[in-house]
Amino acid sequence: MKSTFLWKLFAVFALIAAMGLLALRFADERMTHLIILVAAFALLIASSIGFFISRSFSRSLHDIIDVADRIADGDFSRKILPKRRNELATLALTINDMGEKLQEHFDELRRQKERLQTILDGMVEGVLVTNDEARIELMNPAVCTMLGLDVTSLRKNVLECLRHRDLHDSIVRVLHEARSEEKEIELLRGNEKRTIIIQTAPLFEKNYGVSGAVSVFEDVTSFRRLENIRREFVANVSHELKTPLTSICGYAETLLSDQPSDVSSTRFLQKIYHNGLALQKLIDDLLNLARIESGRQPLLKEPIKLYEFCEELHELYVDTLRAQMITFENKISSSLILSADRAALRRILNNLFENALKHTPAEGRIMVSAFQHPKNCIVMIEDTGSGIASESLPHIFERFYRVDKGRSRDVGGTGLGLAIVKHLMHIHGGEVAVESELGKGTRFSLTFPLS
Ligand SMILES: Nc1ncnc2c1ncn2[C@@H]1O[C@H](COP(=O)(O)OP(=O)(O)OP(=O)(O)O)[C@@H](O)[C@H]1O
Numbered sequence: 001m002k003s004t005f006l007w008k009l010f011a012v013f014a015l016i017a018a019m020g021l022l023a024l025r026f027a028d029e030r031m032t033h034l035i036i037l038v039a040a041f042a043l044l045i046a047s048s049i050g051f052f053i054s055r056s057f058s059r060s061l062h063d064i065i066d067v068a069d070r071i072a073d074g075d076f077s078r079k080i081l082p083k084r085r086n087e088l089a090t091l092a093l094t095i096n097d098m099g100e101k102l103q104e105h106f107d108e109l110r111r112q113k114e115r116l117q118t119i120l121d122g123m124v125e126g127v128l129v130t131n132d133e134a135r136i137e138l139m140n141p142a143v144c145t146m147l148g149l150d151v152t153s154l155r156k157n158v159l160e161c162l163r164h165r166d167l168h169d170s171i172v173r174v175l176h177e178a179r180s181e182e183k184e185i186e187l188l189r190g191n192e193k194r195t196i197i198i199q200t201a202p203l204f205e206k207n208y209g210v211s212g213a214v215s216v217f218e219d220v221t222s223f224r225r226l227e228n229i230r231r232e233f234v235a236n237v238s239h240e241l242k243t244p245l246t247s248i249c250g251y252a253e254t255l256l257s258d259q260p261s262d263v264s265s266t267r268f269l270q271k272i273y274h275n276g277l278a279l280q281k282l283i284d285d286l287l288n289l290a291r292i293e294s295g296r297q298p299l300l301k302e303p304i305k306l307y308e309f310c311e312e313l314h315e316l317y318v319d320t321l322r323a324q325m326i327t328f329e330n331k332i333s334s335s336l337i338l339s340a341d342r343a344a345l346r347r348i349l350n351n352l353f354e355n356a357l358k359h360t361p362a363e364g365r366i367m368v369s370a371f372q373h374p375k376n377c378i379v380m381i382e383d384t385g386s387g388i389a390s391e392s393l394p395h396i397f398e399r400f401y402r403v404d405k406g407r408s409r410d411v412g413g414t415g416l417g418l419a420i421v422k423h424l425m426h427i428h429g430g431e432v433a434v435e436s437e438l439g440k441g442t443r444f445s446l447t448f449p450l451s
């Protein structure tokens with residue numbers, strides 16, 4: 001209000017001075033002196049008012065610039081207190097408001113950062129964030145202990161800090177291919193070898209693409225150690241049980257072949273013999289599984305004519321198929337060649353075929369088919385049997401898992417078959433999958449990589 005008044009006053013005196021100067025042309029000598037006097041006085045007052053206005057403007061502007069500079073430096077404590085109500089005052093109030101809002105955002109960001117840091121500090125798993133050049137940007141205390149890193153490692157390349165080519169290559173692959181990767185590595189910590197599972201995922205930034213990667217490190221050394229102990233224990237016990245059991249079965253078989261006259265003796269001997277055989281199969285399966293898991297199972301890949309291979313398998317089951325009135329269809333192309341370990345493939349297909357036979361009722365069908373793709377070959381075994389309930393599907397590859405324990409006891413089976421199939425597929429670099437619908441049937445798909 002005051003400033004507008006000053007502006008008006010300035011305008012009035014400036015106008016008086018200008019009009020005075022104009023009037024000089026028409027005035028006589030006496031008037032000239034008077035006009036000059038009035039104009040000079042008006043000019044003096046106008047310049048004083050002008051000086052006053054400009055000084056007050058520049059002070060206000062200076063205050064505003066000072067506060068804006070402080071806000072830019074992250075200091076939100078200063079506020080501008082406008083002395084007058086003019087446009088500059090409005091600007092000052094807007095800047096005050098902006099400063100308050102920025103402070104709120106900064107506080108929220110700081111709170112979020114602190115929360116994230118607390119989570120990272122408390123994690124047992126190690127977390128390492130790298131930028132798009134595989135340079136370390138963030139790490140939590142767990143990863144520092146696990147990998148022997150410290151603050152000097154920040155902004156250095158992973159390879160430079162850790163000297164682990166596999167880990168570095170895995171991160172670079174994730175950055176280039178923009179997809180997650182899981183890797184198991186072994187690291188030396190002091191004299192101790194640690195086994196670590198690393199899950200690396202790409203970090204995406206809007207309008208930029210992959211801006212880095214985050215890796216989560218889990219130390220599974222004790223878990224692996226326990227697994228080894230369990231595996232060795234099972235293998236040793238199974239091995240120790242094998243010899244006496246072979247004797248039991250052998251003697252039972254010999255006594256049975258002598259055709260004992262006593263009916264109950266024959267029945268008892270038959271029970272001993274059959275249960276002994278079932279135990280022998282269980283022990284063989286346990287030993288096989290332990291051998292495959294320990295990596296001691298040699299894999300001899302060779303080209304296999306799959307159609308003929310499945311026909312040989314069919315021959316083994318012809319009588320059972322006929323007795324159970326089940327049709328077998330081999331839909332594999334006779335020209336298809338699969339690269340696999342012959343013994344392992346036989347065990348895989350036998351397991352799947354026996355399962356299909358056990359769970360398919362009379363007049364059902366079992367089909368094998370295979371498809372060659374650019375990178376892999378998929379072999380499928382399907383049946384029109386009882387199917388598997390969806391809640392059981394995720395578990396059927398676990399050791400000793402049987403969907404219906406009562407029925408499995410009747411049809412025979414210990415629940416190791418599919419665990420063996422899964423491991424044999426893994427050592428081939430492939431995998432096994434299952435689809436099933438209750439009452440309709442089941443399809444197992446084996447994916448073999450082409451190598
Ligand atoms: N084709 C199938 N149809 C229906 N159920 C199946 C089929 N294949 C497997 N299953 C279910 O999955 C379970 C696990 O199969 P797996 O082959 O591992 O064990 P098993 O056949 O019971 O015993 P083993 O193979 O050790 O003699 C089976 O008990 C069965 O319930």
Ligand SMILES: [Mg+2]
Nearest residue numbers: 351355417418
């Ligand atoms: Mg089975």
